[in-house]
Amino acid sequence: MMSQTPEQQLLPGLLAACNRAAEAILEIYRREDFGVSEKDDASPLTLADTASHDILIEELARLTPEVPVLSEESGGIDLEERLGWKRLWVVDPLDGTREFIKRNGEFTINVALIENHRPIIGVIAVPVSATVYTGIVGQEARRWTAHNSSTVISTRRPPADPPVVLGSRSHANPRTEAYFKMIGPHDRLSRGSALKFCSVAAGDADLYPRLGPTSEWDTAAGEAIVTAAGGRVWLPDGKPMLYNARTTTLNGDFLVAGDPEYRWPTPPSATR
16 A cells, blocks of 8 residues: 555544534534624624634644644734744635525635645535545545545646636626626636635636635635646736735735636736
8 A cells, every 4th residue: 555645644634623613513504593793804703603713723733733723713823923834724614604694505614734835735625515625736636525435536628618617606896797708708607615616626617717805714725626636726917826925814816727728818907
């Protein structure tokens, strides 16, 4: 039997952690009232966000006690200390809280390991379907069912004709609509949360343009999975996305494509 890489050795623990967090999320999801409040930026927060956060922090500390964790629900992390981290977990305990509140099932748990500002492992769990997507950059991407059986996934190359392009379920905007017109004839799908990354990684869609704000915990796991599956994530200027490299954790515009060699049009710039 071939020996496992250090990254592969982490997967069972990551799958178990996400499974435990998913069970906590679903227990709250099934309640008649799951307690919605607002964070300082007016984005919604539920009991499921905080329950998942607490579980993942605990499980990751057990799995890799030497690696710090940056979660969407983290608080009180010193900026200078954070920017000194060369290796860290980036976590979104519940990506797609708006979809959770709508009860449409399109929410995920995102966990990524960052090394030298780039994601090297990504895990995206979909609690409602008991499906998990994993990616180890330079090795492989997989889709897991019921957290025990898995199949290798890969992006679609070349794109379909017409290409399948993904839009956000809750964050559409005029610039994105203008970019869709630049692409020309295409089929469009809408997905919530990090499911858009999963669709590209699995070869179900060809392009996901995001022209609007996201945070590093929204994208790190998805980028690792898409890259491991053979795709590409990049900024409009062609440069890669960097993680834990700036004072802000907000991302700029980016594109996600299944075929890294296909030339998609450059998106329109944001007005200043």
